[in-house]
Amino acid sequence: MGRDPKSIHKQLLISIGVTVFVLVAAMVGLVANRVAEQTVPSILPGLDSISFTLQSSDGPVSNDDLLGRPVAVFFGFTHCPEVCPTTLYTLTSLIDEIGADGSEAGDTQVGDNEAGDTQAANTQVVFITVDPERDTPAILADYIRSMSDQAIGLSGSRAAIDEAIKGFGVYAVKVPLDGDDGDYTMDHTATVFLYDQTGALSGTIAWGERADFAREKLKRLISG
Structure with a gap:
């Protein structure tokens, strides 16, 4: 007896579905790798060419003070309801995760977390306020301390903040x-x-x- 046409049709649909799933998974993996390897055009300025001196709770911090270690910089303000606290928490959490697995943070042997943890701990997260009228260095420090001990907050005069905003090419209104x-x-x-x-x-x-x-980009940054 011949096979049931309905059974053949069902098996054909299953085969097509599996093939499509495999192709989609492969494409997603390719896109993930491309995004993780994304680099920024060289026309954007480096930290050494963005001249600023702002204030932390421990004193002045300039762009030159941030050289010599991996740095992640973002702009925000303490009255921000979602974006800023989420960014701060996500950044510091991912860096902590990378540091906890030394094999991912550099050329270390599997199981040897010390070197990777040191590299991650040396990474500086910098939160520059766009709202210096309300965000004093002390207020920023208290805000950041509640979420992380790996970040610093920078404030300053309105003119100094505007100069930093211009230097980094960001938008704030x-x-x-x-x-x-x-x-x-x-x-x-x-x-x-x-x-x-x-x-x-x-x-x-x-x-x-x-x-x-984001994790892949931070891993690459930390490993140097």
Whole structure:
């Protein structure tokens, strides 16, 4: 007896489905690798060419002070409801994860976490406020300390912050909120800028970027 046409049709559909799934998975893997390897055009400035001196709770910090270690810089403000705290938490958590697995953070032997942990611990996360009128160095320090001990917050005069905003090529504007109390929020660039030990811009992490993509970029940054 011949095979049931319905059975043949069902098996054909299953085979097609499996083939499509394999092809899609392969394409996703290829895209993931391409994104993780993404580099920033050389026309964007390096940290060594963005001249600024801002204030942390421990004193002044200039762009030159950040050279010699991997650095992740982003702009935000402490009244930010979602983007800024999420960015800070995600960055520091991913760096901690990479440091906990030394085999991923450099040329270390499997099981030897010390070197990788040291490299990750040397990575500096920098939060530059776009709202210096409300974010003093002390307020920034308290805000960051509640989430991480690996980041520093930088503030300064309005003129100094505007100069840093211009140097990094980011966007920030005050947006009034409804009401007569003068309250406002800030609309700003949410990109994280990654700089290697020489101050060269090695990549960026976009707001909402997949965690595995961001992790690969940070691993590459930390390993040097």
